[in-house]
Amino acid sequence: MSDKRLSFLGILAIVSVAGAVFVSQFVNRSKTTSSGTGYLIQGLDPAAIAKIAVGKGDEAFTLRRAGNGFVVENKDNYPADTMMINNLLTSCMDIRTVELYTQDEANYKDLGAGEEDAQSVVKFLDLGGKIITGVIIGKDCPSGGMYYGRRVGDKKVYVMDNVPWPGSSPLEYIDRNLISMSKAEIESVTVTSPQGSYTLVPEANSAEAMLKELPAGKKEKKNECSQVFSAIMNLRFDDVNAVSKMTGLKFDREYTCLLKDSTLYLIEIAQKDSNTYVKCNVAFTDKTQVRKEQGVESREELEKKEAKLLAKEKTQKLQKTFEGWVYEIPSYRADYMTKTLDELVEDIAPAKPADANEPKKTVQKSK
Structure with missing residues (x-):
């Protein structure tokens, strides 16, 4: 068995143990007493959850288990963002009941304890669609920081503490970081549009970017060049949809970014109305094989090979994430990524005669 395989099994074992501890921690907690104090949700097994329904009415959305996430x-x-799912689960299980307030359904509306009047609702469902448990978050209590609410399927309304806000949009459960890198990693940026193309490269001994080819009689607008060069850094998206749903878009612009480690990002850009949509692709352009050399290799050489393998693995993982999706990006980033060459240059001012701005000197005659 390879070292890599052994390492993977070791990590898997750690995750399994952590999961067992997690389940045990919440299954074995003290139950709510007759006075109403304790944890609202008891004995929930996270592994049994197939779906999580968040919100109410037309604003409700569903998180569904798929594979390991x-x-x-x-x-x-x-x-979905795994960290956000975990936070939702643990925060719901951490809700504490301070006191039993009422069991009379006639009071639900005033307290926001009915699903239709609640601030929010979270339901955990099993594979068959049956509700395991959940929480109905009602109105704020007069005592600050607490809420009225109840467990789904239970008539008892409690004053609850440590109540989370589960969110109101499905986008809150998505990691909207699309592409991350530092400016120092960038080798070049090429922008292509129906008006033509140009390439930006780092300026030597400077943090600025410069045009690889500068038109005659022109000079660069340094600020605009830097904006285009760094437009891909820490790129986030505002919305995402499947490619099959985004019809009628014309991807007639491209933003290409080559990194120093041979990673190549290709962003296809379409603009419709006031919105900008992108399709992302990434590839590792260095096709040379990483081989173990005979004899002892230096630490520096081994680190280079490891970095290359990691970069290649990262691009493969990212490409799988990008495939099949159209992202809507912020307008200000779109403006930078679609600037034409004319927007990055300006005319060089003609040189003025040497004496044009100098006062004429008066020569005094000697007496």
Whole structure:
């Protein structure tokens, strides 16, 4: 068995143990007493959860288990952020009941304890669609920081503490960081549009960017060049949809970024009305094989090979994430990524005669 395989199994074992501890921690907690104090949700096994329904009415959305994670059904099954799912689960299980307030359903409306009047609702469902448990978050209590609410399926309304806000949009459960890098990693940026193309490269001994080819009689607008060069850095998206749903878009512009480690990002850009949409692709352009050399290799050489393998693995993973999706990006980033060459240059001012701005000197005659 390879070292890599052994390492993977070791990590898997750690995750399994952590999961067991997690489940045990919440299953074995003290139950709510007759006075109403304790944890609202008892004995929930996270492994039994197949779906999580968040919100109410037309604003409700669903998170569905898929493989080792969850997807957001209302966003064409885009992968959900695992950390956000874990936070939702643990925060719901951490809700504490301070006191039993009422069991009379006639009071539900005033307290926001009915689903239709609640501030929010979270339901955990099993594979068959049956509700396991959940929480209905009602109105704020007069005592600050607490809420009225109840467990789904239970008539008892409690004053609850440590109540989370589960969110109101499916996008809140998506990691909207699209591409991350530092400016120092960038080798070149090429922008292509129906008006032509140009390439920006780092300026030597400077943090600025410069045009690889500067038109005759022109000079660069340094600020605009830097904006285009760094437009891809820490790129986030505002919305995401499946390619199949985004018809009628014309991807007639491209923003290409080559990194120093041979990673190549290709962003296809379409503009419609006031919105900008992109399709992303990434590839590792260095096709030379990494081989173990005979004899002892230096630490520096081994680190280079490891970095290359990691970069290649990262691009493959990212490409799988990008495939099949159209992202809407912020307008200000779109403006930078679609600037034409004419917007990056200006005319060089003609040189003025040497004496044009100098006062004429008066020569005094000697007496």
